[in-house]
Amino acid sequence: MKNLDKVRNIGISAHIDSGKTTLTERILFYAGKTYKIGDVKDGAAGAVMDHMELERERGITITSAATQVGWKNHIVNVIDTPGHVDFTVEVERSLRVLDGAILVLCSVGGVQSQSLTVDRQMKRYGIPRIAFINKCDRTGADPDAVCRQIQEKLGVTPVPIQIPIGLEQNHKGVVDLINMRAVFFDGDHGEQVRYDEIPADLQDQAAEARAHMLEQLSLYDDELMEMLLEEAEVPVEKIKSIVREACLSQSIAPVMMGSAFKNKGVQELLDAVVSFLPSPLEREVKAIDVDKMEKADKENETSEKPDPNQFKVALTTSDDDPLVCMAFKTVMEQFGQLTYTRIYQGTIKKGDSYINTRTGKPTRFGRIVRMHSNDREDVDEAGAGDIVAIVGVDCASGDTFCGGGVNYALENIYVPEAVIRLSIEPAQRDSADKLGKALERFRREDPTFHVMTDEETGQTIIAGMGQLHLDVYIERIKREYKCECIIGEPRVAYKETPSKTVEFNYKHKKQTGGSGQYAHVVGKMAPMPEGFETPYKFHNEVTGGRIPKEYIPAVDAGFRRALEKGPLCECEVVGVDAHLSDGSYHDVDSSEMAFKICGFDCMRENLKNSDMALLEPIMKLEIEAPEEYQGSITGHLSSKRGIVTSSETKSLTCYILAEVPLASMFDYANELRSMTQGKGGFSMEFARYARCPRNVQEEVVERRRKELEERRNRK
Numbered sequence: 204m205k206n207l208d209k210v211r212n213i214g215i216s217a218h219i220d221s222g223k224t225t226l227t228e229r230i231l232f233y234a235g236k237t238y239k240i241g242d243v244k245d246g247a248a249g250a251v252m253d254h255m256e257l258e259r260e261r262g263i264t265i266t267s268a269a270t271q272v273g274w275k276n277h278i279v280n281v282i283d284t285p286g287h288v289d290f291t292v293e294v295e296r297s298l299r300v301l302d303g304a305i306l307v308l309c310s311v312g313g314v315q316s317q318s319l320t321v322d323r324q325m326k327r328y329g330i331p332r333i334a335f336i337n338k339c340d341r342t343g344a345d346p347d348a349v350c351r352q353i354q355e356k357l358g359v360t361p362v363p364i365q366i367p368i369g370l371e372q373n374h375k376g377v378v379d380l381i382n383m384r385a386v387f388f389d390g391d392h393g394e395q396v397r398y399d400e401i402p403a404d405l406q407d408q409a410a411e412a413r414a415h416m417l418e419q420l421s422l423y424d425d426e427l428m429e430m431l432l433e434e435a436e437v438p439v440e441k442i443k444s445i446v447r448e449a450c451l452s453q454s455i456a457p458v459m460m461g462s463a464f465k466n467k468g469v470q471e472l473l474d475a476v477v478s479f480l481p482s483p484l485e486r487e488v489k490a491i492d493v494d495k496m497e498k499a500d501k502e503n504e505t506s507e508k509p510d511p512n513q514f515k516v517a518l519t520t521s522d523d524d525p526l527v528c529m530a531f532k533t534v535m536e537q538f539g540q541l542t543y544t545r546i547y548q549g550t551i552k553k554g555d556s557y558i559n560t561r562t563g564k565p566t567r568f569g570r571i572v573r574m575h576s577n578d579r580e581d582v583d584e585a586g587a588g589d590i591v592a593i594v595g596v597d598c599a600s601g602d603t604f605c606g607g608g609v610n611y612a613l614e615n616i617y618v619p620e621a622v623i624r625l626s627i628e629p630a631q632r633d634s635a636d637k638l639g640k641a642l643e644r645f646r647r648e649d650p651t652f653h654v655m656t657d658e659e660t661g662q663t664i665i666a667g668m669g670q671l672h673l674d675v676y677i678e679r680i681k682r683e684y685k686c687e688c689i690i691g692e693p694r695v696a697y698k699e700t701p702s703k704t705v706e707f708n709y710k711h712k713k714q715t716g717g718s719g720q721y722a723h724v725v726g727k728m729a730p731m732p733e734g735f736e737t738p739y740k741f742h743n744e745v746t747g748g749r750i751p752k753e754y755i756p757a758v759d760a761g762f763r764r765a766l767e768k769g770p771l772c773e774c775e776v777v778g779v780d781a782h783l784s785d786g787s788y789h790d791v792d793s794s795e796m797a798f799k800i801c802g803f804d805c806m807r808e809n810l811k812n813s814d815m816a817l818l819e820p821i822m823k824l825e826i827e828a829p830e831e832y833q834g835s836i837t838g839h840l841s842s843k844r845g846i847v848t849s850s851e852t853k854s855l856t857c858y859i860l861a862e863v864p865l866a867s868m869f870d871y872a873n874e875l876r877s878m879t880q881g882k883g884g885f886s887m888e889f890a891r892y893a894r895c896p897r898n899v900q901e902e903v904v905e906r907r908r909k910e911l912e913e914r915r916n917r918k
Contacts, residue, residue, distance in 0.1 A: 207482055207483050207484050207520055207587065207588050208482050208484055209276060209277045209278060209482070210277070210278045210279075210280070210482050210483055210588045210589075211277060211278070211279045211280070211302065211303060211476055211477060211480055211481075211482060212280045212300070212301045212302045212303070212483065212545070212588065212590060213279060213280070213281055213282070213301060213302070213303045213304055213305060213476055213480060214267075214281075214282045214283075214284055214294075214297045214298055214301045214303075214304045214305070214330075215227055215281065215282070215283050215284065215304070215305045215307060216284050216294055216297075216298070216304055216305070216306060216307070216321040216324075216325075217306065217307035217308065217309075217317070217318065217321065218308075218309070218312065218315040218316065218317035218318045218321075218886070219315075219317060219886055220309070221307045221308060221309045221312070221315075221318075221337060221338075222307055222309070222337040222338060222463045222464065223283055223284065223307050224283055225463045225464050226305070226307060226335070226337065226463040226469065226472075227270075227281060227283040228463075229463050229466060229469040230272060230279075230281060230469060230473060231270065231272060232392065232394075233394060233469055233470055233473065234272035234273060234274050234279070234473070235272075235273070236270065236272045236575070267282050267283060267284045267285065267293040267294070267296075267297045267532070268282070268283050268574075269281070269282045269543065269574045269590060269592075270283075270574065270575045271573060271574075271575065271590075274473050274476075274477060275473075275474070275477060277477045279473070279476060279477070280589075280590045282297045282301065282590075284297050284298075290668070290672065291320060291324075291619060291651070291668060291888070292616075292618060292619070292649060292650055292651045292668075293532075294320075294321060294324055295324055295616055295617055295618070295619075296531045296532055296600060296601075296616045296650075297531070297532075298324050298325060298327075298328050298330055299328055299529075299531055299616045299617075300529060300531045300545035300590065301330060302330070302331075302480065302481045302482070302483055302485075302486045303330060303331050303332065303333075303476070303480030303481055304325055304330050304331075304332040304333075304480075305332065305333050305334075305335050305472065305476070306318070306321065306322065306325070306332045306333070306334045306335070306456070307335050307337050308334060308335070308336050308337065308349050308353070309336075309337060309338050309341070309349075310336050310337065310338045310339045310341060310344035310345060310346055310349060310370075310460075311338065311341050311342075311343045311344055311345070311853070311854070311856075312827070312858075313345075313348060313349040313352040314349070314352040314353060314356040314357060315825055315858075315886070316823055316824075316825040316860070316886055316888060317886060317888065318356075318357070319356060319357070320888060322357045322359070326453075327617065329453065330453075331450050331451050331452075331453050331479075331480060331481060332450075332453075332456050333450070333456065333457050333458075333459060333472070333475055333476065333479060333480065334353060334359075334361060334456045334457070334458045334459070335458075335459050335460070335461070335468075335472055336349050336350075336458060336459070336460045336461075337461065337462065337463055338462055338463075338464070339367050339370055339374045339460050339461060339462050339467070339468075340370075340371060340372065340374040340462040340464070340465045340467075341371065341462075342371050342372075342854065343371075343853060343854035343856070344367075344370045344371055344374070345370075345853070346363070346366075346367060346370075346458075346460050348853070350363060350458055353456065353458070359455075359456045360419065360454060360455045360456065361455070361456055361458045362416055362419050362420065362446070362449075362455045362456070362457055362458060363380070363412065363415075363416065363457075363458040363459075363460075364379070364380050364381055364416060364446065364457050364458065364459060364475070365377040365378060365379060365380060365458070365459050365460050365468075365471070366378045366380065366405070366408060366409060366412050366460070367460045367461075368385060368387075368402065368405060374462055374465065374467065375387060375467075376388060376467060376468075377459075377460055377461060377467070377468055377471065378401055378405060378409045378412075379398075379471065380409065380412055380413045380416050381416075381439055381442050381443060381446070382398075382439055383401065383409065383413060384398050384399065384400070384401065385398070385399045385400060385401045385402060385405075386398055386399075386468075386471055387399060388466055388467045388468070388470070392466050393465070393466025393467055393469070394466075396470050396471075417431060417437060417442070418431070419455070420442065420445045420446065420449065420455075423445060423448065423449045423452075423454055423455070424445045424448075426441075427441065427442075427445060443478055443479075446478075446479055447478065447479045450479045450480070451479075451481050451485060457475060457479055459471060459472050459475055482588070483520050483547075483587060483588035484520050484588075487517060488517070488518045488547050488613075489515040489516060489517050489518065489614075490515065490516060490518055490527055490547075490603070490611035490612060490613050490614075491511045491514050491515055491516075491611065491612045491613075491614075492514045492515075492516050492609075492610070492611060493514075493560060493610045493611065493612050494610045495514045496511060496513075496514040499513075499514070516611065518547045518548045518611075519548050519587075520547070520548065520587045520588060521548065521549075521587060522549065522550045522586040522587055523549075523550075524548050524549050524607070525548070525549050525605065525606050525607025525608060525609040526546070526548065526549030526550060526551060526557055526604065526605060526606035526607060527546075527547050527548040527549060527603065527604075527605055527609065527611050527613070528544050528545060528546040528547060528548075528549075528551065528557075528603070528604050529544065529545050529547070529601070529602070529603055529604075529613045530542045530543070530544050530593075530596075530598050530599070530600065530601070530602045530603075530604065531543055531544070531545055531600060531601070531616065532600060532648075533598065533599065533600055533647060533648055534648055535644040535647060535648060539594060539595035539596075540594075540595065540596060540597060540598075540647075541572075541592050541593075541594055542592060542593045542594075542596045542598060543574070543590065543591075543592050544590070544591055544592065544593055544604070545589075545590050546585055546586060546587055546588065546589045546590075546591070547587060547613070548587050549586075549587065549606060549607065550584055550585070550586045550587070551568055551571060551584060551585050551586075551591070551593075552568075552583070552584045553568065553569070553570065553571050553582075553583045553584060554567070554568070554569065555567070555568060555606070556568070557604040557605060557606045558604065558605050558606070558610070559598055559602050559603075559604055560602070560603040560604070560605055560610060560611065560612045561598075561599070561602050561603070561612075562602075566596055566597070566598065566604065568593050568596065569594065569595055570593070570594040570595060571583070571584070571585055571591055571592075571593055571594075572591065572592050572593075572594060573585075573591055573592075574591075574592050579592065599647065600616060600648075600650055601615040601616045601650075616650070618650040618651060619651060619668065619889065620696075620889070621651060621652075621653050621666035621667050621668060621696060622666075622668065622669065622695070622696050622820040622822075622865055622889050623666065623667060623668070623669055623670060623672075623673065623693055623694070623695065623696065623865065624664050624665070624666045624693070624694045624695075624696055625664070625665055625666075625673055625690055625691055625692075625693055625694070626657075626662045626663065626664055626665075626690070626691030626692075627642075627663050627664075627665050627677070627688050627689070627690055627691070628662065628663060628688065628689050629686055629687070629688060629689075630686075630687040630688060630689055631687070634686045634687070637680075637684045637685065637686040638663075638680065638684070638686050638688065640684065641679070641680045641683070641684045641686060642654045642663070642665065642680075645676050645679070651667060651668050651672070652665065652666075652667050652672070652676060653665065653666040653667070654666075662691070666696060668889070669887065669888075670693065670869070673693075677690060693869050695819060695820060695865050695866045696774075696820060697772065697774045697817055697818065697819055697895075697903065698769075698774050698775050698776070698777050698817075698818040698892060699769030699770075699771050699772075699774050699775070699776045699777070699810075699815050699816070699817060699818065700730060700731075700776065700777055700778035700779075700815070700816055700818055700894075701728065701729075701730045701776075701778065701779060701810065701813035701814065701815060701816075702730055702813065702814040702815065702816050703730065703813055703814045704727055704728065704729040704730070704813075705727065705728050705809045705812050705813045706726070706727045707724065707725065707726060707727065707728060707805050707808075707809045708724075708725045709723070709724055709725075709801060709804065709805035709808065709809075710722070710723045710801070711723070711797060711798075711800055711801035711804060711805075713797075714792075719792040720792055720793075720794065720796070720797040720800065721788065721789035721792035721793050721797060722754070722758075722786070722788065722793060722797040722798040722800070722801035722802075723786045723787040723788070723801070724750070724758055724783060724785075724786040724798075724801055724802065724805055725783075725784055725785035725786050726744070726781065726782045726783040726784045726785065727781075727782050727784070728779060728780070728781050728782070728806070728809050728810075728813065729780040729782070730778055730779070730780070730813070731778040731779070731780050734891075735777075735778050738766075738775075738776075738777035738778065738779070739762075739763065739766060739777065739778075739779045739780075739781070740779070740780050740781065741759045741762065741781050741783070742780070742781065742782045742783065743755050743783055744782055744783060744784040745783055745784065745785060745786065749785055749786055749787060749788075750783075750785075750786045750787070750788055750798070751788060751793075753795070754788065754793065754795060754798040755783070757795040757796070757798040757799040757802065758783055758798050758799070758801065758802040759781075759802070760799050760802065761798065761799040761800065761801060761802020761803035761804075761805070761806065762779075762781050762802045762803070762805075762806045764799075764802075764803050765802070765803045765804075765805075765806035765807045765810070766779060766806065769810060769815060770807075770810050770811045770815055771815045771817060771900075771904050771907075772817070772903065772904050772907035772908065772911075773907070773911070774817070776810060776815075777818070777892075778818075781806070816894050816895070816900065817894070817895045817899075817900040817903060817904065818892040818893065818894055818895070819864050819865065819866055819892065819893065819894075819895050819899075820864070820865040820889055820891075820892055821862050821863070821864055821865070821889075821890050821891055821892070821893045822862070822863055822864070822865050822868060822887045822888065822889060822890060823860070823861075823862055823887070823888050823889070823890040824840075824845070824859075824860070824861045824862070824863050824868075824885060824886075824887050825858065825859070825860055825885060825886050825887075826857075826858070826859040826861070826875065826883060826884070826885045827856060827857075827858055827883065827884050827885070828856070828857060828859075828875070828879045828882060828883030828884070829855060829856060829857070829879065829882050829883075830852050830855050830856065830857045832857075832878060832879045832882075832883060833850065833852070833857040833859070835878055836857075836859060836875070836878060836879070836883070837850070837859065837861075839874070839878060840859075840861050840863060843863055843864070843867035843868070844863065844864050844867060844896075844899075845861045845862065845863035845864075845867075846861060846862050846863075847859060847860070847861045848860045848861060848862060862890055864893075864895075865889075866899075866903075868887065871885065871887075872885070
């Protein structure tokens, strides 16, 4: 039986082009998993972890890839994740099942927009992290500035446990502040780690940095504080144990330095992973006891649902307890679905059947494999703490599988909203079947990729996280399914919201032969305050049985259905606070269907009277360009209704942060290139929905109405 204390499940996350995949390639090489270092920019013979042809061509990571390496008697499961915000769900679902993470930061760029997103995701799942300041060999490298940004922008206490020996082209190695020694990386690929005396010109700086490190750590340990006051020598093991405890409690982020591309600092980082990041034993994971929750729901007299948090139970990490595992990622393949699974408790055995908590149905696990990027190795069983893949299982991302008579559900994966839409149709009629298969596959694999049919036109609409996200899927449809497609104009996913409170008193009466339909609802519909988290809330305030309890959910369902298309331009309606306070019913003519229709018609009628406003997605934009173009870039952003939130200049490069409506950002890549002679780059991620100015709202509504009229005329 394996020793779980020697297992580490880690993810490598960062902003675009910070060097995640390059770092992962070095980890594979030094751990003896590969015998040649792969290079992201090396096309066909590119990085091992970028196994997709598209990833190698574009030099970016599109899907997260898992592997397992051995390091100093420890087993390390590593997941390399994408940096582009368009593929953020890959990071989200990886962090959901991991125990620790390495946050890679560029020594020049520092904390960038996607670093903030990744940090938010780590905090959401309570993941301890080590910060690795990469690219210390780049011109303009400034690890001290990056540490300040970690503190200011991420709100995390950085504790540097290394300082670099030289920067930019003089970067030779690092000084280990815990052991007070210099670390050099010799050999053709830096594979020989050499420990030496700290260079004379760095001894004062190292002593000062170590004193600062111990001072910060003393805040988390009284014994260390006493040692410092008495000026006693602090044992190395004592420092390591304090760093570990503070890291596990997420009080600090140990900061390390190096250059993955130049093969410096990676082995020390691996040592830190096994020393400071948690094993599965040190992570408390809770699941909801579904049976207890359903029992409480049945016994509950009111229509309010019980709080799931009341029914959480802590999972053990024993292989002998009933199985609880989570399917966190699915990939459709030629011979069925490949399901990446994290086991929290119990053991998976080849050929056994387990219950899917969501469907309640048993599923047989016929083949279990351990992944190494795209290669796989068959295993007969896997235990708690393992990350493996199951072949040929039909399930969705986020499903929980249980065995041994328990019925638990793990907290699902957070899925961000889609912000951009395109229409798609096959160029040849006979390719419709191929397109259908491709879209169904990608929809199942990626929870942020949505496929829908426009009822008015019959067009197929795809929606995603950004232009790159949809471009990659369109390219994959072309290559993997040999299906040429006609793509419509990108469209913004607008939403509608009410601006004023409206009271309603609505009756639905229909008398035909036999029993009729009767339903009557009274209440009010109010707009939610700005910054609402849930798009719709329903409050049942009916007393005295004025509407029977069994009809209340039907009214709620009718309201919800009416919110799918708003009165302005048939966009989804959000920010609605519905209060049902009174009504009446008929002993014979009332039914669930009657109350559902009544709720639908009532909501649709009252939305028209609630002064609807249009909401548009606002994107957070980060631009990196030479300093001389700063003026023209900010001026151009103003013309797009953008607001510059901050700008700074470092070594002749300006970094501009702005918030801009998505509607004005199509083709921005070409505009920025022409403005900066191809020297500017940008990254963009969804920030929030905000109200459109009235003049923009009128334009959008008018344009949408014309489109709808044209479609109806074509019919």
